[in-house]
Amino acid sequence: MEIKKLLQEMTTEEKAAFLSGKNVWQTRDFKRLGIPSIFCSDGPHGIRKQAGAGDHLGLNASLPATCFPTAATIANSWDEELGEELGAALGEEASVQDVNVLLGPGLNIKRSPLCGRNFEYFSEDPYLSGKMAASYIRGIQSQGVYACPKHFAVNSQELRRMAMDSVLDERTLREIYLTGFEIAVKEGHPGSIMSSYNEVNGVYANENKHLLQDILRKEWGFDGIVITDWGGSNDHVQGVAAGSNLEMPAPGLDSAREILQALKEKKLTMEELDSCVEDLLKAVMTLSAKAKNKKTSFSKEEHHELAKKAAEQSAVLLKNIDNILPLAPGTKVAVIGDFAVEPRYQGAGSSMVNPTKLETMEQVMRNYDLEVVGICRGYQRSGEEDAVMKKEALDLAANAEVVIYCFGLDELSESEGLDRPHMRIPQNQIELLKAIVQVNENVTGILSAGAAVEMPWHNCCKAILHGYLYGQAGAGAMMNILTGKVNPSGHLNETYPLSYEDTPAFRYFPSAQRISQYRESIYIGYRYFATGKVKVQYPFGYGLSYTTFEYSNIKATEKGVEFTLTNTGKYDGAEVAQLYVGLPNAIVFRPEKELKGFKKVFLKSGESRQIFIPFDDKTFRYWNVKTNRWETEMGTYHIMIGSNVEDIRLEAELSLEGTTKEYPYNPAKLPYYYTGIIQQISDQEFEELLGRPIPSGKWSGDLDRNDAICQMYYAKSRLARLIYKCLTYLKKKSEEKGKPDLNILFIYNMPFRGIAKMTNGAVSREMVDGMVMAVNGHLFRGLKKIIGGFFANIRANKMYEEKLKNE
Structure with a gap:
């Protein structure tokens, strides 16, 4: 029809x-x-269709599906x-x-x-x-x-x-x-x-x-x-x-x-x-x-192999001192770390997948030409110290030529409904790493984490291979890279700062009260670090290989940029060539450089290739808030080709006439935005950028249906404050177990209106208004509204359902 x-x-x-x-x-x-x-x-990285009755909070298990690496991992490819x-x-x-x-x-x-x-x-x-x-x-x-x-x-x-x-x-x-x-x-x-x-x-x-x-x-x-x-x-x-x-x-x-x-x-x-x-x-x-034309089955094995291939192409080699990697055949290795036995391969929340199979380092080690002197957990995943486990790990490490140390962020650190309180890896993992290096300096770290971490311990590792959250086949993928079957080619999708305090939104994240002020403006990630000359641990776009690449012969035209890329090392491998564009002395404030194109290129040892990265409608544009449209500023642009944002190998210039006739800003009123030093922007300067006063995010004293349940510490009702304390206690207890309770987190952050939207019609907006009334100290009036609304909702639902049936 x-x-x-x-x-x-x-x-x-x-x-x-x-x-x-x-x-x-x-x-x-x-x-x-x-x-x-x-x-x-x-299911952004694997299907999460529940086996029983559906529930958004994940109370029922999901059907088996391939758990591919998460988006943060694949972006490194x-x-x-x-x-x-x-x-x-x-x-x-x-x-x-x-x-x-x-x-x-x-x-x-x-x-x-x-x-x-x-x-x-x-x-x-x-x-x-x-x-x-x-x-x-x-x-x-x-x-x-x-x-x-x-x-x-x-x-x-x-x-x-x-x-x-x-x-x-x-x-x-x-x-x-x-x-x-x-x-x-x-x-x-x-x-x-x-x-x-x-x-x-x-x-x-x-x-x-x-x-x-x-x-x-x-x-x-x-x-x-x-x-x-x-x-x-x-x-x-x-x-x-x-x-x-x-x-x-x-x-x-x-x-x-x-x-x-x-x-x-x-x-x-x-x-x-x-x-x-x-x-x-x-x-x-x-x-x-x-x-009607759908398939009835898929190859679990083929998809598992695809998950492995994805993990291999996305892992980032951050460090490789003395070319300790790849490991020589027959190397005596000790495998230490809880993640080697029970891997961290996905995050927590609505994306959590029930994998069709799951590889672990412990399982796959036997498939490689290495002499494994032993495998042990070494540390408690919960973060508690364990002297017996630590001694076992140190004894193993002392008897090996190379230690493979599997560590990273735990489940509590990365979950929907919960932001991290800091960027550190659990301290007991780092204490063990520091102890291991005292008995064996040849440590190769296998890092598992879905986001950037502080790395003051990086000198303890001769090599660091970052697998991110690598999915169900990640263990085999890591071993293929460690042993040289695969040449690493991942490059970081994000900057790794020296410390959290160095990050651009440090003073503005998370929101204070209800308002989250984006005072850092366009200076996000590398845009801030490169412009402000802030030293970082590893820059955006960074990644090592077992081979080397040479860039040469750059030529920029109005259509794009062309250059030659050569594999000058002894291994076949892939390089991620990155195009950055900047405009020195710009009239409109902007970052020093911005990513405007990239190409991943596989080259055999000794092979050269001409690479062309085209310009598009986003290469030179900026948003003009005065004219309310995309425009181009006139000037001589720097066209930069590099292996990461800090490692620029080739540069060219390109002059453009531009489209701007009316410039959007008065530099005198936005001094810090023009320098890129944006960690302490004043109210006055932010309001100038916004073009309006900063809204107040403070609660008025009364809660409304759009306030979150976790704001009940403001409640005038003693009962509501007691419920808040109970919910906070349950949240804290779940966190102490090391794995977040997603149901508690969802309820904790949910506004009152969500009760009407998540209960399949059992609660109406009128009933929610009664709840809010009770929370604000009008208990009996609120209860009257809730009870009256309950029966009114039942009657109205029945009448509506009858109408739908009779149509």
């Missing part, structure tokens, strides 16, 4: 109900019209072809499991190393993020499944993520936080996109017309559906008016009644409703048709 005809045959009640989920993972179906349900599932191959495998597994919409990839910018969800995101750089996301999307959608890139937009912290306002200037929004999404949309053409929990400049992302209408649909030409993050709908009517198509997971029919009431009160037009319904109908009918 044609979509237009189907739309005409739907009643207004059906249309209103259609825009919210039927249950945790499915859309509503209407049998009389032949409209089926479609199924959504988490700088390989779009690999991204597309992984996307196709994810799409295939989704299709086999009857999943229509795969909720990923995640491509939020790594504003701070402390964001607990950084392991799910590609990079601190929007260009690299966008290119990798687009490749995933193309792969996923080649299998008849929609990708759903997330979280749109400016979602950079987990603390109070559903009740937090990201405050930033339009240029920073466009250049840093939206460019990755722009590339993903324009080059990947996703069928859906997920709006984020947070507000952006005072308006919730899911009802933000500037984001969803002006930019996403009108400027970028997005023609898919917008899906809320789970529980991320604030005002459903405003969301529909902004063009958000699907409210998830299952708010019940209270949301549908809100739409009907808004139509009556003319707060929503029938045209706005029909537009959202029509887009969702197209998606549902298209995906249902594609699902």
Whole structure:
């Protein structure tokens, strides 16, 4: 049936109900019209379809699926072809499991190393993020499944993520936080996109017309559906008016009644409703048709090998003193570390995958020509000291030629719903490392972590191989690199600072109260470190190889840059050539250099190749806040080719006339933004950049439905404060166990309104208002409203369901 005809045959009640989920993972179906349900599932690095009844909090186990390396890992490959191959495998597994919409990839910018969800995101750089996301999307959608890139937009912290306002200037929004999404949309053409929990400049992302209408649909030409993050709908009517198509997971029919009431009160037009319904109908009918041709199985072994290949190409060799790697055949090795026995291979949260199989270093060691003198855990994963384990490790280390030390961040450090308190690896792991080097100086560290860490201990290791969170086949991948079967070719997707205090958002992260001020502006990651000449541990784009590469013969034209790349070493290998662009003495403040292109090139030993990296519409642009459009500043641009942001091998110049007639800034009023020294921006200077006063993020004294449950320490009700203390106690106890309780974390950070959005219609907005009333000290009035709302909600739901049945 044609979509237009189907739309005409739907009643207004059906249309209103259609825009919210039927249950945790499915859309509503209407049998009389032949409209089926479609199924959504988490899984940016592996499918997480639950085996029992669906629940967003993950109480029920998920079906087995391939656990590929996380996005933060794959971004180190700088390989779009690999991204597309992984996307196709994810799409295939989704299709086999009857999943229509795969909720990923995640491509939020790594504003701070402390964001607990950084392991799910590609990079601190929007260009690299966008290119990798687009490749995933193309792969996923080649299998008849929609990708759903997330979280749109400016979602950079987990603390109070559903009740937090990201405050930033339009240029920073466009250049840093939206460019990755722009590339993903324009080059990947996703069928859906997920709006984020947070507000952006005072308006919730899911009802933000500037984001969803002006930019996403009108400027970028997005023609898919917008899906809320789970529980991320604030005002459903405003969301529909902004063009958000699907409210998830299952708010019940209270949301549908809100739409009907808004139509009556003319707060929503029938045209706005029909537009959202029509887009969702197209998606549902298209995906249902594609699902008829789906596969019934996939090769678990082939996908496992792909996961291994991905881990091999993404691992970063950070250090290799005296060419200790690759290990010579027959080397006597001691394998030490809890991660060798029980690997850290993925993060925690909604992306957690139940792997089809799982390799460990302990298991795979027997497959290599090495003499293993022993394997032991060495340290407690929980962080506690253990003298017996430590002595066993030191005895093993003393009897080996080389120690392979497996260490890194534990599960508690990297989880959805929880930001890291610091950048350090658990101290007991570092104390053991320092003790090992006293008995054996030949230590090769295998680092497992999904985000940057401080590395004051790096001198204890002769070699450091960073596998990030390498998925289910990562152990074999690490051994293939250690023994030289694979030449490492990963390059860092993010900067590794000397200390957290050196990072640009240090003083502004996380949010204070409800407002997160992005005072660092465009100076994120390497943009800040390179401009401010801040020394780092390892720069953005850094990565070693067992071979060497020479760059020569650069030539820049208006179309792009050409140069020669030669493998001058004795091993075949791949290099990531990176294009950076800068404009010295610019009139509009900007970073010293910005990534504008890259190419991963495999060369045999002694081979040379001419490499061409084209310029595109993003190479020279900046967002002019005065003219409200993309422009180019006139001047002589530096075109730089390097192996990382600090290792520039070739430079050329290119003069451009530019388009700017009206410059956006008065340098005298933005002195620190023009120097790049942005760690202590004053209120006055930030307000000049914003073009408006800084909003107040302080609570007024009364909580409202948009405040998080963790804010009940402000509550006037003693009972509410007691509930808060109990929840805080449970959260602390779960953290002490070393693995976060995701259910507690979700509830802790959830605003009161989320109770109405996450309970399948059992709780209405009226009941939530009663809860808030009780929390604010009006217990009996609040209880009266809750009880009255409960019975009113039951009656209204039954009446609505009868209408839907009788249509």
